[in-house]
Amino acid sequence: MSDMLFKASHLKKSFGETEVLKDITVEVAQGEVVSILGPSGSGKSTFLRCATLLETMDGGSLEYEGKYAVRDEGGKAVYASGDELRKIRQSFGLVFQNFNLFPHYTALKNIMLSPVLTQKRNEEEVRKEAMVLLEKVGLSDKADAYPGQLSGGQKQRVAIARALAMNPKIIFFDEPTSALDPELTAGILRVLKDLAKEKMTMVIVTHEIQFAHDISDRVVFMADGNIIEQGRPQDVIDHPANQRTRDFLNLLTE
Amino acid sequence: MGNKRKKANRLLCLFLAALLAVGFIQQLPSGKGGSTVTAKAEAKESGDTFTVGFDASFPPYGYQDENGEYVGFDLDLAQEVCDRNGWKLVKQPIDWDSKDMELNSGNIDCIWNGFTMNGRENDYTWSTPYVDNSQVVVVPEDSDIQSLSDLEGKIVIVQNDSSALAAFTGDDATEENKELADSFKDLQQVADYNTAFMNMDSGMAEAVCMDIGVAQYQLAQRQGKYRMLDEQVSSEQYGIGFKKGNYELRDQVQKTLNEMEEDGTFDQIAEKWGLTDSVCLADTMTMDFADEKAASSADASSDSTASGAAIAAKGNSGSFGQRCLSICGQLGKGLLATLAIFFLTLLFSLPLGLLVTFVRRSRFKVLQWIARIFISILRGTPLMLQLLVVFYGPAILFGATLSYKWRFIAVIIGFSINYAAYFAEIFRSGIDNVPAGQTEAAQVLGLSRGQTFRHIIFPQMVKRVMPPVTNEVITLVKDTSLAYAIAYTEMFTIAQRIVARDANLMPLFVAGLFYYIFNALVAAVMARLEKKLSYFE
Numbered sequence: 111m112s113d114m115l116f117k118a119s120h121l122k123k124s125f126g127e128t129e130v131l132k133d134i135t136v137e138v139a140q141g142e143v144v145s146i147l148g149p150s151g152s153g154k155s156t157f158l159r160c161a162t163l164l165e166t167m168d169g170g171s172l173e174y175e176g177k178y179a180v181r182d183e184g185g186k187a188v189y190a191s192g193d194e195l196r197k198i199r200q201s202f203g204l205v206f207q208n209f210n211l212f213p214h215y216t217a218l219k220n221i222m223l224s225p226v227l228t229q230k231r232n233e234e235e236v237r238k239e240a241m242v243l244l245e246k247v248g249l250s251d252k253a254d255a256y257p258g259q260l261s262g263g264q265k266q267r268v269a270i271a272r273a274l275a276m277n278p279k280i281i282f283f284d285e286p287t288s289a290l291d292p293e294l295t296a297g298i299l300r301v302l303k304d305l306a307k308e309k310m311t312m313v314i315v316t317h318e319i320q321f322a323h324d325i326s327d328r329v330v331f332m333a334d335g336n337i338i339e340q341g342r343p344q345d346v347i348d349h350p351a352n353q354r355t356r357d358f359l360n361l362l363t364e
Numbered sequence: 365m366g367n368k369r370k371k372a373n374r375l376l377c378l379f380l381a382a383l384l385a386v387g388f389i390q391q392l393p394s395g396k397g398g399s400t401v402t403a404k405a406e407a408k409e410s411g412d413t414f415t416v417g418f419d420a421s422f423p424p425y426g427y428q429d430e431n432g433e434y435v436g437f438d439l440d441l442a443q444e445v446c447d448r449n450g451w452k453l454v455k456q457p458i459d460w461d462s463k464d465m466e467l468n469s470g471n472i473d474c475i476w477n478g479f480t481m482n483g484r485e486n487d488y489t490w491s492t493p494y495v496d497n498s499q500v501v502v503v504p505e506d507s508d509i510q511s512l513s514d515l516e517g518k519i520v521i522v523q524n525d526s527s528a529l530a531a532f533t534g535d536d537a538t539e540e541n542k543e544l545a546d547s548f549k550d551l552q553q554v555a556d557y558n559t560a561f562m563n564m565d566s567g568m569a570e571a572v573c574m575d576i577g578v579a580q581y582q583l584a585q586r587q588g589k590y591r592m593l594d595e596q597v598s599s600e601q602y603g604i605g606f607k608k609g610n611y612e613l614r615d616q617v618q619k620t621l622n623e624m625e626e627d628g629t630f631d632q633i634a635e636k637w638g639l640t641d642s643v644c645l646a647d648t649m650t651m652d653f654a655d656e657k658a659a660s661s662a663d664a665s666s667d668s669t670a671s672g673a674a675i676a677a678k679g680n681s682g683s684f685g686q687r688c689l690s691i692c693g694q695l696g697k698g699l700l701a702t703l704a705i706f707f708l709t710l711l712f713s714l715p716l717g718l719l720v721t722f723v724r725r726s727r728f729k730v731l732q733w734i735a736r737i738f739i740s741i742l743r744g745t746p747l748m749l750q751l752l753v754v755f756y757g758p759a760i761l762f763g764a765t766l767s768y769k770w771r772f773i774a775v776i777i778g779f780s781i782n783y784a785a786y787f788a789e790i791f792r793s794g795i796d797n798v799p800a801g802q803t804e805a806a807q808v809l810g811l812s813r814g815q816t817f818r819h820i821i822f823p824q825m826v827k828r829v830m831p832p833v834t835n836e837v838i839t840l841v842k843d844t845s846l847a848y849a850i851a852y853t854e855m856f857t858i859a860q861r862i863v864a865r866d867a868n869l870m871p872l873f874v875a876g877l878f879y880y881i882f883n884a885l886v887a888a889v890m891a892r893l894e895k896k897l898s899y900f901e
């Protein structure tokens with residue numbers, strides 16, 4: 111048992127013959143903000159999908175708040191029972207690159223749906239909380255808008271509010287801004303910075319180097335299904351030790 | 365009678381009806397009925413084709429044998445007539461209900477098919493009668509019915525538009541026969557005799573009334589399982605019907621027939637088909653032609669041969685508006701049945717389709733395959749065939765005795781499972797088209813599989829499937845007419861019976877209009893639903 115909020119150890123994942131994640135170990139402490147950088151195809155999304163139980167991993171273990179979601183038994187990944195997984199799902203949230211809002215529900219209903227359905231909370235109470243969240247992401251006037259009537263940036267804010275409404279311990283973000291224009295990107299990054307100030311635990315896959323530098327407690331650099339380098343942003347981003355990290359950063363800043 | 369043919373014929377009828385509607389309505393005879401366009405002189409020469417129209421389910425006169433060949437007493441006669449004249453015989457099976465359309469359109473040269481003259485004297489140009497036929501009653505061997513009076517309170521079957529039906533309910537039916545028919549529990553009409561015997565086998569009817577020649581043939585075929593009552597219902601005569609006014613061709617055929625009678629060929633053929641006791645050409649070959657008699661007595665007030673004209677005239681009497689109203693009223697009864705099929709089918713097939721979709725998408729391979737096979741069979745075979753299987757299956761497979769209501773229940777079951785198969789595939793593709801991200805988002809938010817389906821997938825699926833579902837619903841409106849396959853009387857069946865009775869296409873046109881209006885309403889309702897669902901993209 112560790113005192114870490116989230117711990118993935120020796121995570122392995124293959125799609126058919128291709129080994130996408132070779133040996134990934136990442137720990138995230140309460141209140142920590144971790145950014146994951148790395149070239150396209152290096153397995154960042156696959157890692158998040160394994161961590162959020164959308165994809166089944168082949169080997170390694172996965173823990174949330176000291177509880178095993180996946181155990182490593184002789185090199186094989188063994189999943190916990192459905193009941194236990196259902197409980198564990200309540201402790202994390204995920205924000206998708208392309209939002210995945212429910213198009214047939216209003217912004218407000220998107221946020222309220224799961225707390226009412228899965229946490230069986232009082233609807234009025236949830237509505238009040240959802241309105242507070244919408245205000246927090248700057249969209250109190252769009253409560254009754256359908257996703258089709260919102261801009262990309264607004265959709266992503268609703269998606270963030272939807273994740274927050276579950277009161278998760280940790281939220282994963284998979285390139286939350288890469289589907290957005292630069293002006294909209296700034297707005298989303300501001301929301302994330304506010305969350306960081308409130309000590310929300312976050313794991314963010316991003317290509318925004320400056321943002322990662324500013325917001326992160328720790329930066330993880332991935333390539334070819336391995337973690338090449340990790341540490342404080344001042345070290346990994348400003349003074350990378352590894353040649354691959356340097357090449358990748360140079361490519362981005364060119 | 366081929367079912368696919370039948371459907372094609374009915375569609376053709378509808379189409380023709382629509383096409384002819386305008387010109388035809390103006391041309392409706394205002395006074396006497398049945399006087400359709402008069403044919404020009406149409407004598408044949410050696411080398412010409414001679415097309416005989418016949419109902420391919422009327423043994424021994426004309427039917428399809430095990431090898432798929434059309435054979436029968438009448439067809440043998442026709443072949444001999446052709447051989448002697450150097451004509452080429454074409455045997456054209458027809459939907460009996462469409463015989464007038466076939467003849468008047470020139471698709472066939474004559475109707476030669478155990479064709480009853482009585483009551484139709486005025487509608488065709490006839491040969492002299494060549495078969496004297498009687499109507500008899502056939503019951504199961506072990507039945508306790510011995511005489512006509514024993515039929516009281518029983519369900520009796522006759523073929524649509526058959527002589528037996530006319531003998532009981534036609535305008536020239538005797539009072540005796542009308543009373544007899546009134547004493548039945550029900551007088552049901554079926555499309556062919558096979559259906560009639562199947563109904564009797566399954567206990568849905570106790571007796572079948574038919575022509576004596578047909579009865580003898582059927583009894584021989586069904587070896588000892590049935591018997592004929594000694595008492596006869598009525599007697600009548602068969603002739604060859606030509607298009608009205610086509611005397612040239614009639615005379616050519618009559619002359620050849622008379623020659624065949626004189627040299628014994630006719631009797632040989634009759635013997636081959638076991639009809640020696642029924643044929644009567646020898647007595648009639650020198651008689652006056654029936655239609656000429658009818659014509660000469662048309663003005664005379666009460667002549668028995670004028671009754672045919674009376675029947676035909678009934679449908680055509682009154683003003684155009686009155687006629688329309690009368691037809692609408694008659695079709696109205698069928699419309700209720702059509703509506704019942706339509707709504708009940710939707711009510712059952714939509715949820716059933718969803719259930720099949722679930723099974724099809726189940727995690728278990730076995731279930732997936734069961735659903736696949738179900739869908740593939742129901743989509744891969746004609747709905748008409750499925751209706752027949754549902755209707756007759758229980759009686760044939762399990763010997764079940766089915767209630768009178770079963771006919772309607774079978775229609776609803778048949779339609780519901782057939783449409784469920786189509787809906788299942790539509791729903792499945794609708795579900796597959798909801799982006800995977802929706803399910804993933806729901807999963808991360810902790811929704812169970814059931815909650816995900818109910819709250820996330822289903823509402824989006826409904827929107828996606830609206831256009832194909834609309835198509836199916838519109839098809840269903842038209843498909844309701846297939847209930848005819850198991851003689852369930854809905855609107856189109858009634859329309860065809862009126863056509864057969866009145867020799868007038870208008871009922872088809874009116875029925876077409878009903879279907880059109882019905883579908884326009886359906887389309888409007890579906891468009892509204894689609895609009896209601898357009899609040900999200």
Ligand SMILES: Nc1ncnc2c1ncn2[C@@H]1O[C@H](COP(=O)(O)OP(=O)(O)OP(=O)(O)O)[C@@H](O)[C@H]1O
Nearest residue numbers: 125126128130148149150151152153154155156157
């Ligand atoms: N469902 C899948 N089936 C087969 N291969 C997959 C699947 N998902 C991802 N891959 C492969 O796994 C590798 C890693 O993909 P992943 O999406 O994790 O990369 P990424 O680091 O997120 O890249 P990007 O920065 O472009 O988003 C890629 O080569 C990809 O083609």
Ligand SMILES: [Mg+2]
Nearest residue numbers: 154155156284
């Ligand atoms: Mg990715």
